[in-house]
Amino acid sequence: MSIRPQLESARASLPALLALDGAQRAALIRLMAAAIRRRTASILQANADDVATGTRAGLSTAMLDRLTLDEGRIEQLAQALEAVAEQPDPLHDAAAPTVRRDGLRLRQVPAPLGVIAMVYESRPNVTADAAALCLMSGNACVLRGGREARHSNQAIAAALHDALAEAGLPASAVTVLDDPDRSLLQELLGCDDLVDVVIPRGGEALIRHVAEHSRIPVIRHYKGVCHLYVDRAADLDRALSLLVDGKSTRPGVCNALECLLVHAEVAARFLPRAGSAMREREVSLRACPRSLPLLDGAQAASQSDWGHEYLDRILAVKVVDDLDAALAHIRRYGSQHTEVIASEDAAACARFVQQVDASAVMVNASSRFNDGGELGLGAEIGISTTKLHAYGPMGLASLTCRKWVVEGEGHVRHPQT
Amino acid sequence: MSIRPQLESARASLPALLALDGAQRAALIRLMAAAIRRRTASILQANADDVATGTRAGLSTAMLDRLTLDEGRIEQLAQALEAVAEQPDPLHDAAAPTVRRDGLRLRQVPAPLGVIAMVYESRPNVTADAAALCLMSGNACVLRGGREARHSNQAIAAALHDALAEAGLPASAVTVLDDPDRSLLQELLGCDDLVDVVIPRGGEALIRHVAEHSRIPVIRHYKGVCHLYVDRAADLDRALSLLVDGKSTRPGVCNALECLLVHAEVAARFLPRAGSAMREREVSLRACPRSLPLLDGAQAASQSDWGHEYLDRILAVKVVDDLDAALAHIRRYGSQHTEVIASEDAAACARFVQQVDASAVMVNASSRFNDGGELGLGAEIGISTTKLHAYGPMGLASLTCRKWVVEGEGHVRHPQT
Numbered sequence: 001m002s003i004r005p006q007l008e009s010a011r012a013s014l015p016a017l018l019a020l021d022g023a024q025r026a027a028l029i030r031l032m033a034a035a036i037r038r039r040t041a042s043i044l045q046a047n048a049d050d051v052a053t054g055t056r057a058g059l060s061t062a063m064l065d066r067l068t069l070d071e072g073r074i075e076q077l078a079q080a081l082e083a084v085a086e087q088p089d090p091l092h093d094a095a096a097p098t099v100r101r102d103g104l105r106l107r108q109v110p111a112p113l114g115v116i117a118m119v120y121e122s123r124p125n126v127t128a129d130a131a132a133l134c135l136m137s138g139n140a141c142v143l144r145g146g147r148e149a150r151h152s153n154q155a156i157a158a159a160l161h162d163a164l165a166e167a168g169l170p171a172s173a174v175t176v177l178d179d180p181d182r183s184l185l186q187e188l189l190g191c192d193d194l195v196d197v198v199i200p201r202g203g204e205a206l207i208r209h210v211a212e213h214s215r216i217p218v219i220r221h222y223k224g225v226c227h228l229y230v231d232r233a234a235d236l237d238r239a240l241s242l243l244v245d246g247k248s249t250r251p252g253v254c255n256a257l258e259c260l261l262v263h264a265e266v267a268a269r270f271l272p273r274a275g276s277a278m279r280e281r282e283v284s285l286r287a288c289p290r291s292l293p294l295l296d297g298a299q300a301a302s303q304s305d306w307g308h309e310y311l312d313r314i315l316a317v318k319v320v321d322d323l324d325a326a327l328a329h330i331r332r333y334g335s336q337h338t339e340v341i342a343s344e345d346a347a348a349c350a351r352f353v354q355q356v357d358a359s360a361v362m363v364n365a366s367s368r369f370n371d372g373g374e375l376g377l378g379a380e381i382g383i384s385t386t387k388l389h390a391y392g393p394m395g396l397a398s399l400t401c402r403k404w405v406v407e408g409e410g411h412v413r414h415p416q417t
Numbered sequence: 418m419s420i421r422p423q424l425e426s427a428r429a430s431l432p433a434l435l436a437l438d439g440a441q442r443a444a445l446i447r448l449m450a451a452a453i454r455r456r457t458a459s460i461l462q463a464n465a466d467d468v469a470t471g472t473r474a475g476l477s478t479a480m481l482d483r484l485t486l487d488e489g490r491i492e493q494l495a496q497a498l499e500a501v502a503e504q505p506d507p508l509h510d511a512a513a514p515t516v517r518r519d520g521l522r523l524r525q526v527p528a529p530l531g532v533i534a535m536v537y538e539s540r541p542n543v544t545a546d547a548a549a550l551c552l553m554s555g556n557a558c559v560l561r562g563g564r565e566a567r568h569s570n571q572a573i574a575a576a577l578h579d580a581l582a583e584a585g586l587p588a589s590a591v592t593v594l595d596d597p598d599r600s601l602l603q604e605l606l607g608c609d610d611l612v613d614v615v616i617p618r619g620g621e622a623l624i625r626h627v628a629e630h631s632r633i634p635v636i637r638h639y640k641g642v643c644h645l646y647v648d649r650a651a652d653l654d655r656a657l658s659l660l661v662d663g664k665s666t667r668p669g670v671c672n673a674l675e676c677l678l679v680h681a682e683v684a685a686r687f688l689p690r691a692g693s694a695m696r697e698r699e700v701s702l703r704a705c706p707r708s709l710p711l712l713d714g715a716q717a718a719s720q721s722d723w724g725h726e727y728l729d730r731i732l733a734v735k736v737v738d739d740l741d742a743a744l745a746h747i748r749r750y751g752s753q754h755t756e757v758i759a760s761e762d763a764a765a766c767a768r769f770v771q772q773v774d775a776s777a778v779m780v781n782a783s784s785r786f787n788d789g790g791e792l793g794l795g796a797e798i799g800i801s802t803t804k805l806h807a808y809g810p811m812g813l814a815s816l817t818c819r820k821w822v823v824e825g826e827g828h829v830r831h832p833q834t
Contacts, residue, residue, distance in 0.1 A: 014774075015744070015748075015772060018771055018772050019771070019772075098793065100793075104782060104786065106792055106793065109770075111774070111804075113804050113805070114774065114804065192628075196804055196805075197804070197805055211609075211632065212632055215628065215629055217634065217635075217803055217805045218634075219805070235827065237827070238826070238827030239827075241827050241829050241832075241833070242827065242829060244829075244833055245829035245830055245831055245832075245833075246829075249830065249831040327432070331432070342827075349824075353526075353822050354435055354436070355432055355435050355436075357431075357528070357531065357820075358820065359820055359821060360820065360821035360822075360823060361820060361821070361822050361823070362823045362824075362825075363822070363823065363824040363825070364824065364825050364826055364827050364828070365521060365823045365824060365825030365827075365828045365829075366825075366828060366829040366830055368829070368830040368831075369521065369823050369828070369830060370821065370823075374830070375523055375821060375823075376515065376517075376523065386634055387528075387530050387531065387613055387614070387818040388530070388613075388614055388634045388636070388805060388806040388818070389805040389806040391818045391819060391820055392820070392821050401804040401805070401808045402808060403774075403775065403776055403777065403778060403808055403809070404776060404777035404778070404787065404792060404809050405770050405777075405778050405780070406777060406778070406779045406780065406782045406786050406787075406792075407766075407779075407780040407781065407782060408779075408780070408781050408782030408783075409655070409781055410652065410654070410655030410656075410658050410659065410759075410781050410782075411781070411782045411783060411786070412658050412659065412661075412662035412663075412782075412783045412785070413662055413666065413783055413785040413786060413791070414662055414666040414785075415658075415662075416658070416661055416662075
């Protein structure tokens with residue numbers, strides 16, 4: 001069975017979505033939240049099926065936890081949709097036109113991207129979140145979740161379709177693919193005439209698979225290998241707070257620290273404190289030869305520790321000769337996600353900001369601030385580590401483009417005499 | 418021979434480029450213009466070789482014309498570089514930071530994309546233009562021109578390398594690939610760890626080849642199938658000017674008109690005038706059954722005329738029942754490039770602007786205004802018909818991204834008590 005009719009039907013919903021104003025789109029999202037609350041029982045039942053199947057299939061505890069819904073999580077899900085509806089309209093066009101000398105009026109106005117395909121793994125809440133973010137920005141969406149959440153995703157989709165029907169909109173605006181054997185995914189990624197962008201969310205393997213096989217433009221987020229560089233001019237108390245916050249408060253997320261770089265001149269003063277703070281928080285250390293003697297209980301690092309995304313209570317530590325050596329290390333092993341400098345030397349900070357290629361560069365601030373909510377973007381659809389289109393956390397505005405609107409009174413480039 | 422060492426070397430030039438300020442980058446571009454003037458003789462000699470080879474190989478007259486340089490064209494090339502140097506610095510950061518309640522300062526600052534690969538065909542001036550636009554925006558570039566311009570491209574590269582040497586910068590910032598059998602292109606498109614973006618410029622076949630084989634994000638511009646819709650409320654004199662300007666002043670460019678859609682109520686009044694204006698300008702017509710009787714000397718259109726990019730003195734003509742039918746035709750056959758409405762009815766114009774998915778929507782203005790120079794962007798590196806990152810003409814700003822810079826005084830997300 002070809003996927004094309006489903007994608008064509010998703011595309012055919014665009015004119016109806018384009019005709020909605022911001023208030024109508026927000027009202028639609030609120031209807032979706034209400035429909036999800038109404039259908040709580042059937043969503044929980046479908047989810048119980050998925051969890052039972054997953055348990056039999058031997059899914060890890062972490063996977064099962066991400067998969068499992070309960071009444072509280074469904075209420076959170078509905079509230080998350082209501083928060084999307086509260087966001088400013090991403091298609092609102094505030095800018096005044098530029099008027100050329102000949103009277104031609106030029107504007108760039110926000111427009112939806114069109115049909116957005118989301119490819120994701122176990123968490124069924126992505127089905128509702130992604131649909132809300134896409135619709136709020138005037139886009140249709142094609143959602144291809146993991147097979148482990150198959151029934152949950154279909155039950156959530158039924159609620160979303162209730163809301164679309166109430167609003168008089170085609171169900172195909174939220175097209176949920178049932179693709180238990182990945183065969184549809186392969187075909188989907190070839191349909192660049194019907195889908196405008198693919199956003200994969202999940203593990204690195206999934207994202208690489210999508211990026212390598214897609215003819216459709218992909219917004220990627222591979223991983224976060226975030227470094228903290230403690231400069232010789234660092235305030236060491238501040239540096240220690242940045243280390244503790246970045247490494248130990250939530251080690252499993254992409255904006256957590258993975259590697260500490262310390263200027264040789266402050267290593268002897270800073271590392272013993274850093275080591276004991278990490279030990280207290282059960283973070284184990286992989287240390288370079290110069291830092292190893294300064295860190296009680298650390299293991300020697302091997303080559304594979306540099307650039308490694310642990311997503312765990314593990315930290316790589318390296319002493320560097322100077323700022324340039326830190327920059328070179330980050331250039332080689334960084335992941336263009338988040339990089340941090342602790343320094344009171346304005347020139348060193350400026351050079352770090354200029355030279356580091358990352359979606360967010362933090363100066364005396366925690367890596368954990370690289371987050372849509374913290375940066376004021378509202379709900380986040382992902383974090384891009386590709387520099388095209390979006391770099392860093394993606395809010396609603398990242399689901400739009402800008403088209404030119406040129407208005408004249410019969411203006412031409414080559415007037416005929 | 419692997420291409421990777423060359424790409425690694427291009428990438429290694431980025432720190433030196435990042436360290437330049439806007440004035441230094443502009444000065445470098447002026448040195449490049451001067452070096453090209455100094456090397457005029459050797460560029461012309463290399464170009465004569467290419468033209469001789471091309472003539473023997475039976476290149477078309479149009480291809481040979483695009484390939485051929487003379488003193489005047491080389492001077493134009495140098496002047497084009499000087500115009501790039503006059504542009505405002507695309508990395509200049511004017512915006513004040515947002516200050517959060519806790520004092521954390523948030524900014525998004527422009528940053529280069531990194532290493533940009535340009536893949537293009539016969540015109541050797543692209544070698545200099547692309548290098549100037551990339552360097553002016555702080556990017557390194559890898560240039561892979563067509564084999565028909567091989568010697569010309571190398572001679573221009575020698576001039577650009579003179580200028581890089583004078584400025585104390587690595588030659589690899591402008592890496593010109595010699596790839597007579599396309600083997601390097603294939604490998605290049607797989608190196609997504611070393612190249613940030615690929616911009617193909619040339620015919621649709623080249624662009625599709627790059628888009629289909631690249632793991633690196635691609636900015637594409639397939640084609641311009643631009644429509645003029647003459648509404649029932651059109652001022653027909655204005656509509657006629659838009660048609661003449663859009664179709665006949667330069668039919669070989671992508672923002673020229675390819676298809677005229679006319680509301681049924683004005684067809685009998687407009688089409689005879691349109692037909693005679695087109696005949697006078699030697700434009701032949703491919704007409705739908707309803708327009709055929711109204712157009713002297715027109716041929717009947719076949720299905721393949723809809724959505725066809727003629728790039729020639731040919732125009733498809735179709736009578737439509739109303740605005741909705743025009744929108745449906747454009748949705749089906751448009752190329753997301755430029756679409757035009759002629760109408761004095763504000764509601765019809767607003768609906769056209771809202772519903773049409775194109776990089777530029779023209780209201781009572783010629784399709785020919787969809788051009789970087791006309792829209793105030795300065796030198797143009799291409800026109801994107803992909804909605805991600807850039808949509809429409811791409812100026813220097815399209816060669817940059819925005820990274821977050823977050824500045825604090827030891828700010829953390831979860832302060833430890």
